[in-house]
Amino acid sequence: MMSPQVTLKTISKYTGFSVTTVSRALTGYNDVAKETREIILAAANKLGYYPNLTARQLQKQRNDTIGLILPTYGPRFNDPYFSELIAGIGNQLSNFGMSLLLSVQAPGPDEISAYRHMVEGKRVDGLIVVRTRNEDERIKYLLTTSLPFVVFGRSNIGTSFNFIDEDGEAGVYELTEYLISLGHKRIGFISAPFNLMFANYRLEGYRKALIDHGIDFNLQYVYEGDLTRKGGELGAKKLLSLAEKPTAILASNDLMALSAMSSAQEIGLTIGKDLSIAGFDDIPPSDVFSLTTLRQPIYHIGCLLSSMLYKLIQNETLDEPQVLLKPQLIIRNSTGERLVD
Amino acid sequence: MMSPQVTLKTISKYTGFSVTTVSRALTGYNDVAKETREIILAAANKLGYYPNLTARQLQKQRNDTIGLILPTYGPRFNDPYFSELIAGIGNQLSNFGMSLLLSVQAPGPDEISAYRHMVEGKRVDGLIVVRTRNEDERIKYLLTTSLPFVVFGRSNIGTSFNFIDEDGEAGVYELTEYLISLGHKRIGFISAPFNLMFANYRLEGYRKALIDHGIDFNLQYVYEGDLTRKGGELGAKKLLSLAEKPTAILASNDLMALSAMSSAQEIGLTIGKDLSIAGFDDIPPSDVFSLTTLRQPIYHIGCLLSSMLYKLIQNETLDEPQVLLKPQLIIRNSTGERLVD
DNA sequence: GTGAAAGCGCTAACAC
DNA sequence: GTGTTAGCGCTTTCAC
DSSP states (O other), X not given: OOOOOOOHHHHHHHHSOOHHHHHHHXXXXXXXXXXXXXXXXXXXXXXXXXXXXXXXXXXXXXXXXXXXXXXXXXXXXXXXXHHHHHHHHHHHHHHTTOEEEEEEOOSSTTHHHHHXXXXXXXXXXXXXXXXXXXXXXXXXXXXXXXXXXXXXXXOOSSSOOOEEEEOHHXXXXXXXXXXXXXXXXXXXXXXXXXXXXXXXXXXXXXXHXXXXXXXXXXXXXXXXXXXXXXXXXXXXXXXHTSSSOOSEEEESSHHHHHHHHHHHHHTTOOBTTTXXXXXXXXXXXXXXXXXXXXXXXXXXXXXXXXXXXXXXXXXXXXSOSEEEEOOEEEOOTTOOOOOOO | OOOOOOOHHHHHHHHSOOHHHHHHHHTTOSSSOHHHHHHHHHHHHXXXXXXXXXXXXXXXXXXXXXXXXXXXXXXXXXXXXXXXXXXXXXXXXXHTTOEEEEEEOOSSHHHHHHHHHHHHTTOOSEEEEESOBTTOHHHXXXXXXXXXXXXXXXXXXXXXXXXXXXXXXXHHXXXXXXXXXXXXXXXXXXXXXXXXXXXXXXXXXXXXHHHHTTOOOOGGGEEEOOSSHHXXXXXXXXXXXXXXXXXXXXXXXXXXXXXHHHHHHHTTOOBTTTBEEEOSBOOHXXXXXXOBEEEOOHHHHHHHHHHHHHHHHTTOOOSOSEEEEOOEEEOOTTOOOOOXX
C-alpha cells in the first residue's frame, strides 16, 4: 500500500549483498553465483521489488519510449483513424518493450515547443511525425537534432528523411480513371486543405487522370474542404449548383464523401445512378454505406512506423527508408455508369 | 547537433557559478542576485540549455505524466471515438503541463502486467482506466496501490472509486420511451458484449422502459453484438428474421446501428418508415445518415477525466468524485411512427 | 546570495 | 563472484 519504495538498497540490506550484486542478479548477469541469485530473487519477490524505470532511464540515457504529437484541434476535428493508427503504433511498440508518449497539440506557434519539450527534455528515444504539411517545420526542426524519427507522409522541404506514405496520387489516379471508364466526364473533387501534403498528392492524381484522358482540369470543379462532415456538405452543394453539374464527385476522405452522399440524396439524387461518389480511407462506416473508396491500411502503417523507428533507435540501417504503399481500390455501389448527361 | 548534452554543470563551468546557483536561477528562485540570474540566463540561452526531464523526475519523484492503457484488439476493432477521448484527455493535460503515456494492450493475461509496469515502475503520477468491465480487475488492482486514478465507467467491484460515466440507462430509457411513444411495441436491441459495463446499463434502460410501459421484455429481441459493423449486420438479420419482426431496433452503439440500417435497406425496408433504428454515441457519420442517437460528449469527458485526475494528484479532494452525465437524445429521421403492424 | 554536500535509484568500471 | 566507487542530471538541505 503506502509502503515506502522497495529499491535495490532495500534488498541489499535485507540480504546482506551489495547493491551492485543485487542489481546484477536481478538483471540476469551470469557472473553471479547461482545460490546468491536465488537468495536475491527470493528476497526481491518477497519484498515486491520493481525497478524504478525513471532511475534506470537516467542512468542508461535511454527511455524505451517514443513520442507522438497529435496535430489535432478541438472536439469533432479528429480523424477517427487516429485511433487505428495509434493502435498499430502501440501494439507494435509493446512487442519491443517500448512505450508511447503522446501529446496533443494543434498546429500553431506552440507546436514546436511541444516537440522541443520531448526532444530536448530527453524524454523520448525517437519520434513519429504524422499528417505532413507543406514545408513541414516539424521535420525541419527534427533534422537539426540528432534524434531518430520517422514520418507518416512526405514533405517538400528539400532534404530527404525517412518516411512511409500511401501513394495518394496513384490511388486517386486509378479511381479517377475508373470513373472515366464508367463514362463520367465532369468529375468534381472535394479536396482536403491544400496545406496538407496528402491533399496535393490526391488532387494531383485526379488532375493527371483527367488530362491523360483528354478532359480539362477545371478549378471550378475543385472545392477545398476541411475534412469534416461540413466540408463534404458544402462541397457537394457548391459542385451541384454549377451550371454544368458533375456526374461524379471524388472526395479526399471518406467522411466528406459520406456527407456529400447524404447531401445529394437530400436533393433527390440516387447515388450510383444520378451521381457517383467515391472517397478515400475506407473507414468502417464506408463499408456500411457502400462507398467506393481507396483503402489505406492504417493499422499496418502504424506497425510499420514503429518498426522503422525502432530500427533507427537500435542504430540499424533501414533497407527501405522511404516506403510508398499503394492504396487499394474498393469498388462498391456508390459509383456507377454515367446515365445522366 | 550531436553536441554533448548541455547540463547545469556546463553552465556552471561556463559562468563560474555553482551548479546549485545555476539551478536556482533557472527555476526562478528569488534568492538569486538579479545580476547573477541575468548572466546565467544569458549563458543558458547561448548554450541552448534544456533541463533533462528524466533527471528532474527522478529527483522530484514526480513524472508530470499520467498513463492510459487502451484495451484494444487488432485492426478494425477500435472505437473511433478513442481518438476523440484521447484528444480531450491530451488537450486538457497540456494545460496542466502534463503528458500522457499510452500503451495498447488487449484485455487478457498481459493486461495487468502493463498496468504494473506503469505503476510499479513509477512511470506515471496517475492513471485513467477506460471501458470498464464486470468485476473489473484493473480497478481492483489499482485499489491495492496508492496511485491516484480515475475511471471512465462504473464497475461492480464492491468498493467505491472515482469515476465519470455517462448515464446509459437513463439515456436508453428515454430513447426507448420515445420509440414507444411513436407506437412501437416490438423493439429489438442489439447489445454490446455483456461483459462490458456500459452494455448492461444500456440494456437495463431498454428493459425498464419496456416494463414500465407494459411491454414484455423478451430475450428473443436482444442480440449480443461485438460493437463492429459485423455485429450490427448479424443483429439486424437475426431480429428481422423473427416471426414477429420488430418495428424498431435499438443498437448499443452507432456503428452497429448504421450497419443494421444498411442491412435493413438491402432487404428493401425504408428506414424511419418500415423500420425505425437508433444508436448510441453520435459519431460523425451518424449525423450524415440521420441516425437518431444519444450523444456522448466524449471529448468533454476526456477533459474532465484529466481534470479530476490532476486534482487527485495535487492531493486536492474532488467535490464530485463520481460524475454521471446524461446523454443527449438527438432525434433524426431514422426513427418515425410505427406504420406497419 | 552563494556553494558544498547529499541523494533520488540505478548501472558500470574497476578492483580484489 | 562480489564489493567499492563513481556518476547519470537534477534539486534540496544546510552552512557560510
